Amino acid sequence: MPDAIIMDGITKTFGEKVAVRDMHMAVPEGALYGFIGPNGAGKTTTIRMIMSILFPDAGRLSVLGKASAVESKDRIGYLPEERGVYKKMKVGAFLNFIGKLKGAGGPGLDKKVRGWLDRVDLGDCYKKRCDELSKGMQQKVQFIAAVLHEPDLLIFDEPFSGLDPVNMRLLRDLFLEQHEAGRTVIFSTHVMHQAEQLCDHLIMINKGDKVLDASLDEIRAQYDPRTILFAPLEPSGAEAVGSVPGVESVTPMDGAFEVSLQDGVAPPEIMRQILQLTPVSKIELRRPTLEDVFIEIVTRDATQEADEASLRAELREEAAAGASV
Amino acid sequence: MIAKVSAIAWREFSSTVLTKAFLIGAFLIPMLAALAIPLIIKFTEEAKAPPLEGKIAIVDRSGAVLPGVKDRLSEEGIATLIAETSSMVQKQFAEQLGDEADKWKEQLDSPLVRSAIAQGFGPPPVLTVESYPADTDIEALRDRLKPSEKEAEDALVGLAIVAPDAVQQTEGAEAFGGYELFIRAKTDDRHIDLIRRGLRDAVLDARYAAAGVDATNVEALTTVSAARTKEITDSGDARAATTALNMMLPFVFMILLIMSVMVGGQYLLTTTIEEKSSRVVEVLLSAVSPMQLMTGKILGQMCVGVVMLTVYAGVGVATLIAFAKADLLSVDKLVYLGIYFVLAYFIFASFMAAIGSAVNELREAQSLQTPVMLTVMLPYFFWLPITRDPNSTLAFVLSMVPPMSPFAMVVRIASSEPPPFWQIALSIAITAAFALGCVWFAAKVFRIGLLMFGKPPNFRTLVRWVRMA
Secondary structure (H helix, E strand, C coil): CCEEEEEEEEEEEECCEEEEEEEEEEEECCCEEEEECCCCCCHHHHHHHHCCCCCCCEEEEEECCECCHHHHHHHEEEECCCCCCCCCCEHHHHHHHHHHHCCCCCCCHHHHHHHHHHHCCCHHHCCCEHHHCCHHHHHHHHHHHHHCCCCCEEEEECCCCCCCHHHHHHHHHHHHHHHHCCCEEEEEECCHHHHHHHCCEEEEEECCEEEEEEEHHHHHHHCCCCEEEEEECCCCHHHHHCCCCCEEEEEEECCEEEEEECCCCCHHHHHHHHHHHCCEEEEEECCCCHHHHHHHHHCCCCCCCHHHHHHHHHHHHHHHHHHCC | CHHHHHHHHHHHHHHHHCCHHHHHHHHHHHHHHHHHHHHHHHHHHHCCCCCCEEEEEEEECCCCCHHHHHHHCCHHHHHHHHHHHHHHHHHHHHHHHHHHHHHHHHHHHCHHHHHHHHHHHCCCCEEEEEEECCCCCHHHHHHCCCHHHCCCCCCEEEEEEECCCCCCCCCCCCCCCCEEEEECCCCCHHHHHHHHHHHHHHHHHHHHHHHCCCHHHHHHHHCCCCCCCEEECCCCCEEECCCHHHHHHHHHHHHHHHHHHHHHHHHHHHHHHHHHHCCCHHHHHCCCCHHHHHHHHHHHHHHHHHHHHHHHHHHHHHHHHHCCCHHHCCHHHHHHHHHHHHHHHHHHHHHHHHHHHHCCCHHHHHHHHHHHHHHHHCHHHHHHHHHHCCCCHHHHHHCCCCCCHHHHHHHHHHCCCCCCHHHHHHHHHHHHHHHHHHHHHHHHHHHHHCCCCCCCCCHHHHHHHHHHC
8 A cells, every 4th residue: 555654764953953853654545643752752843744834854755645745735634733713703714714725615615514513513603703612612623624625634733632521532533434434644642542542553753753653553562561460368478479480570569469570471371370379359461551651662761670671672673673664 | 726825815805804893994984084074164164253242442542543443343344354354265275276276266256155254253243442541540441351240231342552652653663552452351263353453454544644645555555466486397388386286196195005005014914913823824834835825815915905095096086086186197197006006015015924924922023013114104204305306316216215115106106297207117127126025035934934933033033034944
């Protein structure tokens, strides 16, 4: 499948500050990609370069097969992080205006606008002024502005910020619907569990560098659980666990115990052995959340614990592998 | 591409013009003002002097003026004075109108105008002249002038004391004596004027009589009729020297230009800042390029300026036609006004777009805007010297150097001595080149500025952005 976006050694600096450094990536058509990273990591700059709102200092960029988005703007839907509406304009007029700018002008446009407003429960807002709408409602209007012209590529920058759970779910379903319709969807967020829930593939950016570029399954496999969490019914039960072969260490944690495993040991086997040794009130395999992975990567230079050494090595390998895609 | 630019231009235009604020500010208020002027004039006209009736005391120390005063302040005397005033007013009007006076002679002399002027005085004052001997107690007479004594039997409206030497000069004195006039408080100034003129005429009559001179003879002797000043031009034509009306036309042209350019430019600044501060700009930039956005905005606001210019110039032309002065204008003058509007607007709008894109709120725009505004205001200081001598070196230089050139040139074009065509062509060429440069500069600043938030920049920063872009 051809790639919707190709970045090849893209660098962007603002004065002294390097916002994006030597970025390589390829987003295949029809994929649902997440850009994750802390605030100020370079996500928005990367997206703005994809949108040709900013231009890279170095590197090669291809968007929907064109050298820059300037030539394919009408095929891209964009919900910027810094989003706004014309306060004094009526909602319907605003969406019609944006639709026209996006090259979707024509007799069917207004009908489409009304249809979308109905879909997001804003059917009665057509004639309202934009500043009469709540922030969440405005966000839905902006979402419509991004998808109205039926683009092939959709980019949402921090789409969920400031939304209540109900609208968050509504918007998420709309994303997935766009994705299922075969469109390429990219969204950026600093809220990891959103990315975890939604995306097939993640690109993690930190301080202008791409630090991770892998599918969610790959990440899960990479950060294979090597920790078992259990709470014995009797406090004495924990001591015996330390002597089980394959167990590296047992550390008490909030009334429970965390069992770290040696490399090459199968977790189910150890779990069975623990259960034979002592009755437990709870036992679980601890999967690292994306947040753990993220914090792990971001703070890896600060943490110097020995048992993380291998993980760190793997991560670096991973990052290097990703960078050469 | 064109569809996008025109969509932006239309939004810009409609969101500016089709608002209550604009319709009220641009049309309703000037219209009300225009309607109010005749009302105010009518109101002032109808503010007649209140009737004045009463005794005026004369203390004639010269002993020769009293009969004259009685005569001049009698009912017939006052009527004559009013008639004289009315013809004086007509004369002044005629002078203001210059060459046109002949055309308007009949209207000016119509009974309607005469009665209108007479109306202004209200009912003529009815005065009874009471004479008092030279040694009368002046204090006692003055007391009778007090407004609180108005209803008293012996109330006075005025008291005139004629000096002993008012008619016969004292030996060795350099001048004649005059008279002192006391008037009851709150007397209408038009009536005071009439009484003073009556007294003056009476004193003059007495002096002529004493000197043995015929009064009518004196009037003939002191009146010098002068034909209106005519200028001789190079072609040998004699024509009337610049009159007020001829001075006004260049001024009106300049004001029209300044106003229409400023209105569009100011709105451009406001909408650009609004787009930036409401963060709608990034949505726009995902659909159009900064250059398309700026072009659309500039063109949209230009239409706003065109609307203003058309409406106001239309009113101006209609007024001139109504006053049969349309020959002052010619189509080519209006065409030049249009051309210079476009050029001046592009220069001004470029700066406004650049400034609007660079700042975060209107308040921050002020310091950047001031120098630009000053340039537009500068022509105010120069229109008079340019109108007086439209082909002076100063006028020539100003009309060639942008950004002043459009304003200076329209003043010259509208003046009574339009510049030769080659000068207009040269000025248009220079100004157009400058305008293109401004648009180029603005486009660079606009592209960078739109996404820059934070500290408001100064002009040095703007120049750095231009280098960056």
